[in-house]
Amino acid sequence: MRLAELSGRSGVSTATIKYYLREGLLPPGRRITATQSEYDEEHLRRLRLVRALIQIGRVPVSTARDVVAAVEDDSRDQLSRLATAVEALPHIPGTERDPATDLARRTATELLEHVGWRFGLAIAGHARAFETLVAAIAALHRLGYPCDLADLLPYAHAAAELAVSELDLVEEHGTPAERVEAAVALTVLYEPVLLSLRRLAEAEESNKRFGDGP
């Protein structure tokens, strides 16, 4: 397909697509004439991922480039490509080492042990998601809000159930390359779905307990 069709099918303007091409976020098309190139389904799929990262994930262009490079790296297996891509996504910055952080690290480790996440425990030393969890628990500790094992368990159970249905969704996608892309895109795209539903559910439950209608 030509640039105009790629733009029409993706909903991304031709100017933005040209920018992504210049920045190396999309592989170049197949040159047809001096001024025209041909694009295929793979460009469309990659464009959707880049759009998800930048527009929904609010990921900087340089980070999106790292994520795309990890997804594209054929020298590695699917799991390791996915892990590198997700690691490149933005996380909350970790905090300095202090007593609250040490306590939080113990709580987080205890939580993973309790739910039996052996892979999580194995990667805890270098996974940014684990560091984010530690930082979030440390902030709760420092501010004096409840966050012991019993308080955290419902979140781990909810996350585990969601991961099963998410991976089911990912496995519906055909080839391994498509699956890695879908997994990264769904990680980013379902974050606002989850957070907004959580706020609506909180409103629902607050109304049930404290409100008088409807």
Add this chain to the structure above:
Amino acid sequence: MRLAELSGRSGVSTATIKYYLREGLLPPGRRITATQSEYDEEHLRRLRLVRALIQIGRVPVSTARDVVAAVEDDSRDQLSRLATAVEALPHIPGTERDPATDLARRTATELLEHVGWRFGLAIAGHARAFETLVAAIAALHRLGYPCDLADLLPYAHAAAELAVSELDLVEEHGTPAERVEAAVALTVLYEPVLLSLRRLAEAEESNKRFGDGP
């Protein structure tokens, strides 16, 4: 307590506390001498909330001021104060009206009907969390990723279960004023807990399906 003790107990520097006082995020202390004021437990609690909003929620100072004003508004009941405070928290900007948004609004409405969130349906016309949900579903539609009712239901179920345990946690906090503060703080502080646990659960499930260890 004096400023130094307020700083020690909250872990927030005296310079930052003075800044919050100047910006109206904290009520002034009771003046003792020309240069010293006395602060109480309410200052400490408010300081924790402000810290949660700004440091973890990455909320701008002006937004934090709106949230605190809503929490403080004694003229209104607990539920309405909580609703206004949560509405003031940052949301993903909504999108323009287009076919994907219209479809997403129907899907979101259908989802709330399916899970029986009557309060959510009643506030859907003006709740920013609902608009965020619509925008997130529209983005999934536009990018060609799955997001029909069956795909979204697990997120709504997870959110409903979490809301119950969150409100249990909130109800452990004494007075109604404290509860509104705790609800706002926990909404913000548990977001990174939930998102990081979701990423760890995804890694766990990916490893189970595609990996070969540990």
